[in-house]
Amino acid sequence: MFKTLRNAYKIPDLRKRLMYTLMMLVVIRLGAVIPVPGVDASIIKNWFDTQNEMFSLFDAMTGGAFADMSLFAMGIIPYITASIIMNLLTIAIPKLEEIQKEDEDGRQKINKYTRYLTVALALIQSTATAIGFGRGGLIRPYNTFNVLVFILATTAGTALLMWIGERITEKGIGNGISLIILINILSRLPIDIRIVYNQIILGNELIVNILLITLVLAVFIAMVAFVVALQVGERRIPVQYAKKMQGRKAVGGQSTHIPLKVNTAGVIPVIFASSLLQFPAVIRRFFPGEPAGFWARFFDFINYTNWTGAILYAVLIIFFAYFYTSITFNPIEVANNMKKNGGFVPGIRPGKPTIDYLNKIVNNIVLVGALGLTIIAIIPIIVQGAYALQISFLGTSLIIVVGVALETVKQIEAQMLMRHYKGFLKS
Incomplete structure (x- = not known):
């Protein structure tokens, strides 16, 4: 694995992709420590320390952002849920199945629907979290303004994570959404x-x-x-x-x-x-x-x-x-x-x-x-x-980390092999 990364770093194009991916991952970790305005994270964190068995997997996939109630508190989970729902709908709805089979245009339409559904799910999830924590006395003062700020900030955070994941997939190395989950788990x-x-x-x-x-x-x-x-x-x-x-x-x-x-x-x-x-x-x-x-x-x-x-x-x-x-x-x-x-x-x-x-x-x-x-x-x-x-770093977290790491290394090796063949053809 490390040999593959070292060899990939020697290729200028792959080096740019690796640096772009690294830069985006740094942005993700910075967003995970930016607190939501108007929310006392220490109150929620103290409560979370006594209830972590309920949210351990969710908090691990957000890199601790949920326990800290930061900008990325909702994480990338709404996008994953939206993707699964769209996969199910393409099987249940013939029209969506036809759109999916339209090659690149169909894929872009499905991705657009997935983005809209992600924002909707993030809005619902953040609203439920704000109301639930507010009624439990974990958001102080519990008023309309603080609830709206929490909902808008965390929904925007999920939308930003989704955008970063897609940019990593397009301009970086590996699957962006999977790498977001990977870096969050490793950070814990x-x-x-x-x-x-x-x-x-x-x-x-x-x-x-x-x-x-x-x-x-x-x-x-x-x-x-x-x-x-x-x-x-x-x-x-x-x-x-x-x-x-x-x-x-x-x-x-x-x-x-x-x-x-x-x-x-x-x-x-x-x-x-x-x-x-x-x-x-x-x-x-x-x-x-x-x-x-x-x-x-x-x-x-x-x-x-x-x-x-x-x-x-x-x-x-x-x-x-x-x-x-x-x-x-x-x-x-x-x-x-x-x-x-x-x-x-x-x-x-x-x-x-x-x-x-x-x-x-x-x-x-x-x-x-x-x-x-x-x-x-x-x-x-x-x-x-x-x-x-x-x-907590065994079980589900371990499956995600190992699976994403293996898949990313395979993609790097495929990129290196493709460039090797291009150089051979040019010579």
Whole structure:
């Protein structure tokens, strides 16, 4: 990875892209520490320190901006949500599906709709946050002016983050939105390490400290290796194209493959599952008093620090892995495209047999990927329950960091390879 970055820095064009990306990431971190006018961040931060289990993932993806109630408090989450909604709508609405298939013009229209939806979602999210925190006494003074300032500032912050992400994708290196999440998570790593260090050192004997530190390092290294294997693992389905005569020439006959990633859905299932489980608990915080009776048992049941909540968490991850994969990968469309171009899977007849074969392969792969995601998401919960350690840089955050880092390095290598071929052709 570091060798790739060093070699890329030697190429003038790539060096400009790397510096542009670095500059934009600095702007992102500066915006994460600019406070929203009229809001006392210290009050919210003190409250957040006692409730961080509810917002740990969200705060990590905003780089601590949510806990500090800064300009980027809403983060890039509304854009991610808007993108997912647009993907779902393009499948459900035929008109949007037609627009998406219009090559570049269709892609630009979908991106425009996504931007509008992002601003709308950011407006709704910031309004709900301002009203919820204001009624809870966390915004002082709680008046119309402060609420409007908070809503406009945080919505504008999300719009600015969206613009920066698109500029990084266009003029920098890698996917801008993914890099925003990456730099935000990494910015919290020193604080997380300090928290874990204090939890281990305070109140324990020396031998116990050494054992716990060794355990945490071993778990971390093992999970990094496991995440890398899960991210790069793929099943290659061989495809053979039949030869055909065009005039006096025979064309076709190539052998290729369809790469199916083991972790087809990425980190989306974990985000969906954790958000669904945390949503009732977040809503509960906006009401005074503690729940009793049925509601107390309900919130205890869905708390994934308990064994019932952990099992429900795992089931939801597997469910959303299958759900999201069914949206992003269509075996019928793949089989029809292969048939139109004269391609077939060796030993499998074109048409329905090919569709059934692809469905079987995808279902098996998704199961393996979903189980891998479940293991990664559950291990921090087990460690926290066994040793009372809150390790937030494992689990979902680790999947995001490793996945984005691998994808960015691949894009840099592709850019270098493309320029190598251009230089070869010019010579």
